[in-house]
């Protein structure tokens with residue numbers, strides 16, 4: 001992992017309009033994604049992970065809108081300010097997404113090769129049929145599928161195979177940043193691990209940086225180099241994966257870890273007392289304070305900023321002390 005930055009997100013804010021109100025689904029999120037690294041993002045359902053992924057691709061749809069912030073790629077371009085044509089050229093070729101639930105949105109009655117050819121032709125105009133077929137076979141190979149899959153319909157494929165096709169579709173243009181939104185959630189446990197392994201291999205071969213969104217701590221332990229925890233639209237901790245598991249800093253992270261039997265064991269986020277607040281009526285101060293076992297008076301008043309508490313760790317909690325490296 002280098003310190004070269006593949007994507008720098010600064011103060012990104014995305015809301016959903018709800019009548020007169022705005023739901024702050026991504027609330028002032030900032031993070032760096034280093035070239036070649038795998039950053040996991042975890043958080044309970046509704047914490048803003050998918051909204052973040054879609055906004056980074058500028059694929060969010062109304063009532064979602066971007067209020068502000070930057071997302072700067074390695075070449076210095078800010079995704080948030082690209083015009084339509086520049087965004088079209090950037091999407092899938094520099095930055096690509098495996099959308100949440102994508103394996104169930106493959107067209108069941110269109111052969112895999114036609115869906116892949118469409119993705120290729122959308123960008124590579126003028127390729128011959130032979131050239132396209134060769135590329136399809138190459139891409140299927142990369143995700144561990146035999147050529148014969150090209151002639152099949154998605155409804156003939158297992159969940160794991162469909163998800164591999166979705167991974168292949170995301171890497172048609174060899175992006176330098178891949179965002180995978182819950183890439184394995186609909187699969188059974190064994191298949192989850194092998195599909196995640198394939199995704200990791202693909203990412204390494206392309207030397208891409210990857211954001212893996214999920215709520216499965218076991219899979220994160222298997223894949224991620226660093227982990228970011230989201231709570232009610234904010235990142236509350238960003239840490240290298242080992243330090244996170246061994247010494248979680250944010251009280252929410254500590255509860256997440258203590259609810260796990262072991263990092264290796266398959267477990268979804270669960271077992272934290274209380275529930276996430278409504279985004280329309282966020283608690284004052286730290287949004288986690290009503291559930292926090294160590295909250296103090298100031299936590300009800302001041303919103304904690306995500307700040308460095310170690311050389312390589314950021315935490316948004318008033319009670320975590322900074323320690324010199």
Ligand SMILES: Nc1ncnc2c1ncn2[C@@H]1O[C@H](COP(=O)(O)OP(=O)(O)O)[C@@H](O)[C@H]1O
Pocket residue numbers: 016018023025043044045046047048049050051052063279
């Ligand atoms: N289409 C929508 N309309 C209004 N609000 C939405 C919509 N989609 C998501 N939200 C709001 O945004 C929040 C974050 O959703 P999402 O990004 O899908 O979370 P996650 O992927 O972490 O489960 C939700 O809690 C909900 O309040």
Ligand SMILES: [Mg+2]
Pocket residue numbers: 049050051100
């Ligand atoms: Mg989601």
